[in-house]
Amino acid sequence: MNAPEKWSDLTTRVASALVMVLVALIAILAGGHVFHVLVAVICGLMIWELVNIITPPERRNLSRVLGGLTGTAVFAAVYLPVGFALPLLLAPALIGFGQLEKNRTIYMAFTVMILMSGFGMMQVRDDMGVGWMLWLVVVVVVTDVFGYFAGRAFGGPKFWPSVSPKKTWSGTAAGWVGAALVGLLFSINTGVGLQLIGISIAISMASQMGDIAESGMKRKMGVKDSSNLIPGHGGLMDRFDGMLGASVFLLIMGQFIGFPPGVG
Template identity: 80%
Template structure:
């Protein structure tokens, strides 16, 4: 692969990536209902993409499950947690009953999407703008640094059978980038240097989300989750890392008291 081919998709990726950053930044900055709507729409579209990849019986099923997921995510943040939890699991079970193929894959990824969306809203609502930015920046830096390091340095592949472009150099560079983000936030927030390790763990969780989606796409024989975003594929292709990261934070936050030193 020559240099021109290796960087051929960069312009399109940067343009659509910038549009996503601006929209996401607006939603995160506004918080409240605006952010809740944005997260609900993203989650609904991701399930819509998921069902499309799993080849359901028809477009009506795909649309219905996407709408059901978006509605469940949006309503969950306004309900007491005891009522929110069954609502968050309902779309996974409904879809399990509607589909005739790939039910387990659908259920696992839909639960992941639902809980991750709920987790992101909880971070923004309960911890504030700063910690939501930290989570997003760790995931974005992991992806961007890994992308450029992998293209620049190459080297051994991480999992060539499933993700042929992912390298160990890019994977490790993502951890370094996340550690630097953790260092900057630990200095500026006073929560302690444990945040560096937590940031690296969040980076790893985001990479696990990416790997899980890559494995599912490989199994289904598709390159991208959809063609909604030029140069990036679909929303699942861009938010798979955020799924893993926010779900991981939602789980560990119950045990470590997050943010460390403040929770």
């Protein structure tokens, strides 16, 4: 790949990214209903994309139903006691499993991850505040940005060429370095200790796992992008796959070790 081809999509990607960052920042700062609505809409649209990918064209009206059901479940769950929220969160996965004719395992696995991710992000914002929600987002974004530029600048061995031909080990490692720097910055400014560096790297790895899982699913289904909703980025699953892995990992990890470290 020559130099112009490496960076051919950069302008479009940057413009779309700036819009997404602005919308996300406004919602995170606002919190409450505003943030809950945004997360619910994103989760619903990701399910819409997922069902469109794994079902034949004649059954794709199901994507709107399941997408709407998912968004509603995520939004309602955050206002309910946990005992009632959990079955509500799993309901769209089981309902879709019963309605689909094939690719049911793919649907169930990704739907559970999307539902738990949305719930996890709302819990982080509501319970831990703006700062820790920003930390989570910044780690994922920096992982992606460092990986994008390092991968294209340095190239080198591919991470998993049969599934994601553009991902390189240089980009993967650069994502960890970026996450470590974010962890160092937040540890200095929050007083939680340097172990936040390691946690940030783990979050970075989890976000990369989410990215890899989505790439593998798309490769299996023979599609390049989850949709064309975001110019230069593809669909919402293409853009938020890393956040899926990161937020689910944080939700699970926090139950075992306490988070933030030294505070929770």
